Amino acid sequence: MTVNKIGFVGAGKLARVLTFGFIRAGILSAKDIVASAPTERDCEEFRDIGCPVTTDNKEVVKENPVVILAVKPQSLHTVVREIAPLVTRNHLIISPAAGVTVRSIQNELPGRSRVARVMTNLAVEYLEGATAFCQGRFMEEEDYETIMHLFSSVGYCFETPERLMDVMTGLVGGGPAYMYLAIEALADGAVQAGVNRQDAIQLAARAVSGAAKMVLGTKLHPGELKDNVCSAGGSTIAGIFALERAGFRGALMDAVKASSESETSWC
Incomplete structure (x- = not known):
């Protein structure tokens, strides 16, 4: 299983540590990872890594089949509504936002959108992370493999029922x-x-x-x-x-x- 490129909507700490982890694991290079942030200043740290950056969230979705929504929970639905017109069945949308259900994200996106929810931690930067994930109802077999490929490269990754994802916030995240x-x-x-x-x-x-x-x-x-x-x-x-x-x-x-x-x- 290989992933050629991914996009982060959001260029904060989680996006950066995952980027460092993916690069250290050797599964992606900096040029294969793009991130968006509200201002050019917010993009500086990603630019220093060598990654393409943009202030346009929609551009990330246009160019990348795998999109990680690395934004705070209280901002997530606003961002999802913004990118929704560009999301197709060819996209895998991954949300690490604590407490936000797959169904609530899917309700903002076109029908049968492929959505997964993950909870991980900052140790992914040193390939010692732990990641729990659950699948949305419209995900495909290759999506499971994609998530396992990405997050197993930076630590331990396992699937769990969504009813336990909030517990993973307290255990894995905290x-x-x-x-x-x-x-x-x-x-x-x-x-x-x-x-x-x-x-x-x-x-x-x-x-x-x-x-x-x-x-x-x-x-x-x-x-x-x-x-x-x-x-x-x-x-x-x-x-x-x-x-x-x-x-x-x-x-x-x-x-x-x-x-x-x-x-x-x-x-």
Whole structure:
């Protein structure tokens, strides 16, 4: 499966990190990725990458069969209505907007338009992303392959029912931010004990990265891996007890729930 070119309607952070990821993965070159933004100034960072840019959203749709709507949820329907006259059955429209359903996008487009919804995260820039997607009712088999080709190149990609896409906002989209907070807090604990800040951040980040790789590499349940580290009466179980007493698990569960529910008003 190959994709010769794609277009981004929107040239913000998500569009840029996906572009860097696709280029690093070797599936597209800069000249094969075009992006639009409201002003020339908004296009500067994409232009610096070497990508074609435009201030005309319609031009992106005219020239590209795969279009990613990289705009904020509150702006999405305005943009969809703008490009709708140019969307044909030859287009695959991909929306990463949190909380916006496939049906609501299809209602703004010509009948039987091919629409998919995705939720990804900024780690795609380093080919370590996670992407969940669901298919619209009019998608074709090749569209599934296109999405898997694009997003598997920059990390892990899987299909899920749309009823779970808001949960993916809280888990896939928000998960890295929760881990950044954990890394910062772990580093703060080390700094409090006398470790210099730079070393503390490096060590904390390595601890989180290493733990993630152990989960993925061993395929063991995280609880089993945790138990393997906790010796009887040892220092790690003492730390686990402190986290449990502080409600660590519940706080993370609440974070996923809160994030999952925060964008549903855009449906």
